[in-house]
Amino acid sequence: MKMVRDVVLVSIVLGLFLQNASNVEGRYHYHKGQKKNPDEGSSSTTSPAPPPEAQDPAPSSPAYSPAPTVPSDPAPDPSNSSSGCVYDVTALGAVGDGSADDTPAFTAAWKAACAVESGVVLAPSGYNFTITSTIFSGPCKPGLVFQVDGVLMPPNGPDCWPKADSRKQWLIFYRLDGMTLTGKGTIEGNGEPWWDLPCKPHRGPNGKTVSGPCDSPALIRFFMSSNLAVNMLRIQNSPQFHMKFDGCEGVLIEKLSISSPKLSPNTDGIHIENTKSVGIYNSMISNGDDCISIGPGCSDVNIEGVTCGPSHGISIGSLGVHNSQACVSNITVRNVVIRESDNGLRIKTWQGGSGSVAGISFENIQMENVHNCIIVDQYYCLSKECRNETSAVYVTGLSYRNIKGTYNVISPPIHFACSDTVPCTNITMSEVELLPHEGELVDDPFCWNAYGVQETLTIPPIGCLQDGMPQTVAESSAYGC
Ligand SMILES: *[C@@H]1O[C@H](CO)[C@@H](O)[C@H](O)[C@H]1NC(C)=O
Ligand SMILES: *[C@@H]1O[C@H](CO)[C@@H](O)[C@H](O)[C@H]1NC(C)=O
Ligand SMILES: *[C@@H]1O[C@H](CO)[C@@H](O)[C@H](O)[C@H]1NC(C)=O
Ligand SMILES: *[C@@H]1O[C@H](CO)[C@@H](O)[C@H](O)[C@H]1NC(C)=O
Ligand SMILES: *[C@@H]1O[C@H](CO)[C@@H](O)[C@H](O)[C@H]1NC(C)=O
Numbered sequence: 001m002k003m004v005r006d007v008v009l010v011s012i013v014l015g016l017f018l019q020n021a022s023n024v025e026g027r028y029h030y031h032k033g034q035k036k037n038p039d040e041g042s043s044s045t046t047s048p049a050p051p052p053e054a055q056d057p058a059p060s061s062p063a064y065s066p067a068p069t070v071p072s073d074p075a076p077d078p079s080n081s082s083s084g085c086v087y088d089v090t091a092l093g094a095v096g097d098g099s100a101d102d103t104p105a106f107t108a109a110w111k112a113a114c115a116v117e118s119g120v121v122l123a124p125s126g127y128n129f130t131i132t133s134t135i136f137s138g139p140c141k142p143g144l145v146f147q148v149d150g151v152l153m154p155p156n157g158p159d160c161w162p163k164a165d166s167r168k169q170w171l172i173f174y175r176l177d178g179m180t181l182t183g184k185g186t187i188e189g190n191g192e193p194w195w196d197l198p199c200k201p202h203r204g205p206n207g208k209t210v211s212g213p214c215d216s217p218a219l220i221r222f223f224m225s226s227n228l229a230v231n232m233l234r235i236q237n238s239p240q241f242h243m244k245f246d247g248c249e250g251v252l253i254e255k256l257s258i259s260s261p262k263l264s265p266n267t268d269g270i271h272i273e274n275t276k277s278v279g280i281y282n283s284m285i286s287n288g289d290d291c292i293s294i295g296p297g298c299s300d301v302n303i304e305g306v307t308c309g310p311s312h313g314i315s316i317g318s319l320g321v322h323n324s325q326a327c328v329s330n331i332t333v334r335n336v337v338i339r340e341s342d343n344g345l346r347i348k349t350w351q352g353g354s355g356s357v358a359g360i361s362f363e364n365i366q367m368e369n370v371h372n373c374i375i376v377d378q379y380y381c382l383s384k385e386c387r388n389e390t391s392a393v394y395v396t397g398l399s400y401r402n403i404k405g406t407y408n409v410i411s412p413p414i415h416f417a418c419s420d421t422v423p424c425t426n427i428t429m430s431e432v433e434l435l436p437h438e439g440e441l442v443d444d445p446f447c448w449n450a451y452g453v454q455e456t457l458t459i460p461p462i463g464c465l466q467d468g469m470p471q472t473v474a475e476s477s478a479y480g481c
Helices: 007-027 103-114 471-475
Strands: 086-088 120-123 128-130 134-137 144-148 151-153 169-174 177-182 186-188 218-223 226-231 234-236 243-246 249-254 257-259 270-273 276-281 284-286 292-294 298-304 314-319 325-339 345-349 354-370 374-377 394-407 414-417 424-436 446-448 450-454
Touching: 086 103, 103 120, 103 134, 103 144, 270 298, 292 298, 314 325, 314 354, 325 345, 345 354, 345 394, 374 394, 374 424, 414 424
Parallel strands: 086 120, 120 144, 128 151, 134 169, 144 177, 151 186, 169 218, 177 226, 186 234, 218 243, 226 249, 234 257, 243 270, 249 276, 257 284, 270 292, 276 298, 292 314, 298 325, 314 345, 325 354, 345 374, 354 394, 374 414, 394 424, 414 446, 424 450
Antiparallel strands: none
């Protein structure tokens, strides 16, 4: 959420990873005597990437083309060679006792599964596998499945993290097309020792925050990939973000359970940036930061049937940091419950940015004891030292329909703080009815430089939406997106 990632830098980091990947065994030796770690999954038997599947996460019927049938029995029927080859990591040397380093077995299974059509990497149930930070990279044959039925976890905290490994991410899926991450098991992040580092907010001596580098790994990252499905899994206790997608297209997330404690810092549930055509359906997310966060460069995102909380709600942004351009469009959030959260539906931009946030629809949202149920903050600033600037990311086409429930009276439930120079426009409010969870009605919603209509009167009433379009915005409609 608070990170702005430079793709070039990431590429360099990944490059370093790829170089280091063959030394895994030497660096991390819980378990001696395993066979030599094979090359990272960059298979030489690559075929041209198949065309992207038609994947349409349509609202009414999330069109989910199921993953290739995955045998639940770890031993596949050898008589049927077309059923997809299953590479069980225990057959390749994984111990799964919660302490041995199973990385070599996983990279071997990945390499083998990558090279065949509909290959399956299987981490079977009844085991606790431990692997170090690993890049599972493609291109691979289509239909690849990474199936976790047991428990898969990283080394337990910073003291056990191999010195040479990145502390920014743990599992990385890179350059894949048509891959599924699934299973009835758990991806356990062992995040607690990371949350308690003295550099984390208020975790230092006397409740202070010690300054200095504080990298903690995102648990699962998909990078530069397309036509991905992630479903069924329980993903928990990440040191930092649970799942992160960047540079991806065609992502279908369903039936996930993501959880971390309410006070775990920066544990966003699902973060996307520079990613298009995303469906997030029927999932439960509770954590210590944004439930879902949408960064710059995202469009065509559909979120439905998600329950958030405790969390920091569903967030678009932050956008426009360091005078950057950000473009976010066509985001729909529907049939969602947000409970016990620091924010509900949030759009946050820094002053000085450019670009736009356009075509954002929130519909049928149930709030339960939420601070800032509806908030647009174009003055986002972490330090309180941000200068006033004249440019801003243009926010337009926001629709809030049937948003009901209760708010925490600490702050007004509706807050539109739009830029002085670039007003928010075309806001529609309909059936927005928010009541105090407990205590007195807060009837002074904050509203600055916002244009739009109330189709029905909101509760609490807002008197500040202005009619029509401001002249300044009408003249410079593009904003570069
Ligand atoms: C082999 O498995 C595939 C996929 O599970 C199935 O569609 C096919 O009918 C099977 N063939 C035989 C001969 O069992
Ligand atoms: C896996 O870890 C969990 C939690 O630490 C433990 O309860 C379980 O017995 C472990 N299972 C195996 C097979 O090591
Ligand atoms: C908006 O996004 C949805 C997916 O969420 C997509 O089906 C639709 O075509 C997009 N609309 C436009 C106008 O791009
Ligand atoms: C920025 O603008 C706001 C609103 O006009 C004003 O209250 C604030 O003092 C300004 N801040 C600075 C640092 O100039
Ligand atoms: C206003 O926003 C809605 C989406 O909320 C969009 O469909 C419509 O085209 C916008 N109108 C204008 C005049 O931009």
